Amino acid sequence: MSGIYIHIPFCRQACVYCNFYFKTGTSQTEMLVEAICKEIELRKNELKEAVETIYFGGGTPSFIPPQAIDKIIKCVKENFTVSEIKELTLEANPDDINESILKQWKAAGVTRLSIGVQSFYNSDLKWMNRAHNAQEAEESIQLALALGFEVSIDLIFGLPESRDEQWRFNLIKAQALGVHHLSCYGLTLEENTPWKKLIDRGTYKAADENKTTAQFEWTMEFLSRYGWEHYEISNYCQPGYKAKHNTSYWQQKPYLGFGPSAHSFNGKERSWNVADNNAYVEAIQQSKLPSEKELLTPENKINEYVMTGLRTQWGINLETIKSMGFYNQNFENVLEKHLQEALLKLDGDAITLTNKGKVFADAIAADFFV
Ligand code: SF4
Structure with a gap:
């Protein structure tokens, strides 16, 4: 089984803890989508097996027009053997989700949404500098479930200004809404993030390790009580809803990644594209692959x-x-x-x-x- 990862490097605004590669705004979308399609064509001989999973990550894939997502999916299908897609995931933020967009994603072939909820509290969302509010988070989940998507949500625990009860409520809420999959991440401090700069300036607090550990332990206990399968350290699912694409990463299966900063693995080598939109597009326009690779010992x-x-x-x-x-x-x-x-x-x-x-x-x- 092979998977394809597409990196969409645009976000509405920078979340305080994030160190992924992205640019704010979508002015480069058209140029970038053209380049991703060309990279797909240039590398069409790199996969022998049929593609079974496609994953749009970022950045914020839901931030670009659904037509652009549709175009990339068509391009994958034209260039690789795609007999039966077992899972096509799109990372989406609640502020981008509405009924019309959901229908367009569905028509394009998206089967699963990974929604960046992070918290159901406005105070937490404000602290994180997320672009959505709690009401949008809840409504986006309800709408996606009603339209038949498999729904995963991301939640973050260990927020320095948030109480244990708030974290518990987040899990109770997720459970009550009926999502199929949960990714629960402990907040970690990364270099070159707005949070790190704010801590250095004394404006924001650092995380409390004991609180983060206690919330993680409570998460495991609570979710197992309600029948969730803890199948990866940050991931829990209802029976039958494991993330197929991510599971293949954890089982060292090969995958190809397209777009700026995307990584690939062929069983022997890992490679990664340059994390710079302009450098990426420029190289691809000259039919060069803007990547480095490492042979695994x-x-x-x-x-x-x-x-x-x-x-x-x-x-x-x-x-x-x-x-x-x-x-x-x-x-x-x-x-x-x-x-x-x-x-x-x-x-x-x-x-x-x-x-x-x-x-x-x-x-x-x-x-x-x-
Ligand atoms: S967490 Fe997601 S939405 Fe926020 S800045 Fe990072 S990639 Fe963008």
């Missing part, structure tokens, strides 16, 4: 396998680690230590994180690194 491969695998409900597998040539005394020692601390559990050949271990996922994975 056996060490890179095992580290990535452990890092991404441990974050999932499938964990990592002893037989796979043996077949990759990295099952040794050091691995056994680290495994034994974390089993004794009840941070990991071993079931047959599968090693997975316990709920206690999920809090320390990255540090545990790093202990195994070679």
Whole structure:
């Protein structure tokens, strides 16, 4: 199974915590869409298998006209073998969603929306500098569900100015609205974000790690009580609604990424496009690929396998680690230590994180690194 990722690098305004690549405004849309279609044509021989998932991320794909989304989808279908699309996801913000746009996305083939809700509180949304309000968040979900989309929403916990009860209400609200999938991210401070600058100036508070951990633990407990499957550290789904495209990333399946800053993986190499709209368009217009690549060493491969695998409900597998040539005394020692601390559990050949271990996922994975 192969997936295609399309990066749409435009947003209405900059959210305070965000370090993704985007430009505000849509004046470059036409030029960019032309370039993405040309990049697709230039790389049409890079995928052997049929495309089964397409994912529009960003930036804000819902910010550009639905006709532009339709054009890119047609371009993918013209250049790759697309027998049956199992999932076509579009990241959308609540302020872009209305009945007419939803119908146009549906006609273009979009099956799943990943809606950037983040919170159902106006005070939280204002703190984050989101472009929508709580009412728009709720209405956009109701409308998308009514029109038959599979709906995932993003929510952020650990906001420094937000109370625990507000986070709990956000989850209760999501559950009550009947969404199929939840991505719950702990707020993390990244360099080169407005939040970092505001903290440095003393205008905004930093996050409280204990509060973030407590909210994460409450999330796991609450959602499991209501039958949600915690299948990746930040992702929960109702039975049968795992994100197919993202799951294939976590299972190291190949994918191609198009657009500025998009990454690709072919099983052996990772490559990434330049994170600059003008440089990207200029190169593509000259039929050059504006990307760099890295050949993965056996060490890179095992580290990535452990890092991404441990974050999932499938964990990592002893037989796979043996077949990759990295099952040794050091691995056994680290495994034994974390089993004794009840941070990991071993079931047959599968090693997975316990709920206690999920809090320390990255540090545990790093202990195994070679
Ligand atoms: S979080 Fe999403 S909408 Fe906000 S600036 Fe980043 S990419 Fe744009």
